[in-house]
Amino acid sequence: MKLSNKTKATLETILVIGLILIIPLFFAMKTAAEQNAATNTSVNIEPTIADAPVVTQENAPDDNKVIEPKQPPACAFPLDQTTTEQSTPENYTFFEPQMVLTPQANDSIVEIVQWLPDNQRVLLVQNFNDTTRQNIELFNPQTGHVQLYATRSQNFDPPAWMPGLNGVVYPDMNILNNDTGKEFNRQIWVSQGNPNSLQLVADNLAQFYVAVKPDGSQIAYQSEKQLSKLDASLKAQTPIIFDPAGWDYRRSNNSFALSFKTAWRPNTSQIFFYSYSAGSMGYTYLLDVDSGQLCELNFDGWAFLGRWSPNGRYLAIVRNQEPSFPANSTDLAVMDAVTGKIYTMGVTPEEMVGRHYVDDIVWAPDNHHLLTLGSVLSFPGCSPDCPKDTRLYLVDFETGQADPLISQFTANTSGTNLAWSPDGSKVIALCPKLCQFFVQTSGK
Structure with a gap:
């Protein structure tokens, strides 16, 4: 059959239009089939950096969310696990201090940590000039023997x-x-x-x-x-x-x-x-x-140093009541774990002009007395490095009595100046170098 030129043109146009419609449909069907196959096929694909989900503040896990700090509840008294047994106050007589450790040429500050339970040896930290290292040592004041346990960074x-x-x-x-x-x-x-x-x-x-x-x-x-x-x-x-x-x-x-x-x-x-x-x-x-x-x-202030009495009934702190560092002044505060009562005292005589400080505290074995280092900075406008009048006091916190014992003490960092042996027989201190004095005990 012969077709006219007009008819041929019409058929060609229809064929082109058909191809235009069929080809996209074919690819659409192919894509759908591939997607269906992918849905039913288990394939492990390691995500790349681009594929990895972005963690934002909104979708972060709960562990990463910033938690608003809150105030703990006030402690209730008597505190749990508190003993109500009363210990007997003792009378203490202190003998003259004796030098027990001769400093070496490179020695700097000695820090007193604690007496050992044997009442014979003392745990010390020895600092050195021109170095950032320090020794941890056991020292026997009676024999002078020093045993090195470790060296660490300051x-x-x-x-x-x-x-x-x-x-x-x-x-x-x-x-x-x-x-x-x-x-x-x-x-x-x-x-x-x-x-x-x-x-x-x-x-x-x-x-x-x-x-x-x-x-x-x-x-x-x-x-x-x-x-x-x-x-x-x-x-x-x-x-x-x-x-x-x-x-x-x-x-x-x-x-x-x-x-x-x-x-x-x-x-x-x-x-x-x-x-x-x-x-x-x-x-x-x-x-x-x-x-x-x-x-x-609540101590109506906060602590530079905290010490529990040997029986755990009383907590003594060196207290600062102003948001200042270095402190303008500090005092002694003792809390009774049975009643919650707070005993406070300044230790140093009020008639001494200057800024008054409690530098260090250590409990007596009788749970009623403390040895306290008290200092007065003679010039209130002076920097904390100026010389201070530092003395050792025996304090009865319940009566507020503070008896001066020895003058010319050295006060270093709180908690490193004093230690009283567990049996009450001796004290080691910085006066101004490392010294020991014996203590006689008799009941009141």
């Missing part, structure tokens, strides 16, 4: 004696960048007397403190948002949730992390956590390391 957090290990547990700084010294890990180590054979207990800690129960049966330290615990053999115990940032309710400057010091209450599972910082009020908390319960103690 640290304000003290070591502690562990009777069950016959060793010392201590925090240290592992410096990762020697050029700046600002990159470091916080660690905990144990030494049993050989400084060349040390045991690393914990690494990458959140804070430097190591809290040790007075009988040496337990250790606690701050891990990431939890309090880790070890028993006397360094076996791990179940940790409790404890994030200091969650209780930093007065925080005015978020550029510095909240740092705590600790004092473990004897014969209990409670630790006194305290902090202070320049320009802001600190905190005085009580944490139960078994239950995780936290409460706040």
Whole structure:
């Protein structure tokens, strides 16, 4: 059949239109089939950076959300685990101090940590001039024998004696960048007397403190948002949730992390956590390391140093009542864990002109008296490094009586100047070098 030119043109036009319609339909059907096959086929595809989901503030996991700090409840009295037994006050007679350690040429400040339970040896930290290292040592004042246990970077957090290990547990700084010294890990180590054979207990800690129960049966330290615990053999115990940032309710400057010091209450599972910082009020908390319960103690101020009485009934602090650092003045405050009553006193005579300070405190074995270093800065406008009139006082906190014992004392960092032996027979102190004086005890 012959077709006219007009008819041919019409058929060609229809064919082109058909192809235009069929080809997209074919690809659409092919794509649908592939998608259906993909839906029913298990294929593991590793996401690339471009494929990975973007985590925003809105879809972040709950653990990453910023939690608004809150204030703990006030502690209720009597505190749990409090003894109501009354100890008998003693009369103490102090003999003249005797120099027991002759400083070496390179020796700097000696820090007194504690008497050991044997009443013979003292745990010390020896600093040195022109170096950032310090020695942890055991010292026998009677024989003069010094035993080196470890050497560490300079640290304000003290070591502690562990009777069950016959060793010392201590925090240290592992410096990762020697050029700046600002990159470091916080660690905990144990030494049993050989400084060349040390045991690393914990690494990458959140804070430097190591809290040790007075009988040496337990250790606690701050891990990431939890309090880790070890028993006397360094076996791990179940940790409790404890994030200091969650209780930093007065925080005015978020550029510095909240740092705590600790004092473990004897014969209990409670630790006194305290902090202070320049320009802001600190905190005085009580944490139960078994239950995780936290409460706040009100001292109408905050603590530079905290010490529990040997029976755990009284908590004494060196108290600052103004948001200033260095402090314009400090006093002694003692809390009764049975009643919640706070006893306060300035220690140094009021007639002495100047700024008055309590620099250090240590409990007597009778739970009623404290040895206290009291200082007066003669010129109120003088800097904290100016010479101070520092003296040793025996304080009865219940009556407010403060008896001066010895003058010409040296006051270093709070908590490093004094130690009273557990049996009450002797005191070691800085007067101004390391000295020991014997104590005679008789009941009142």
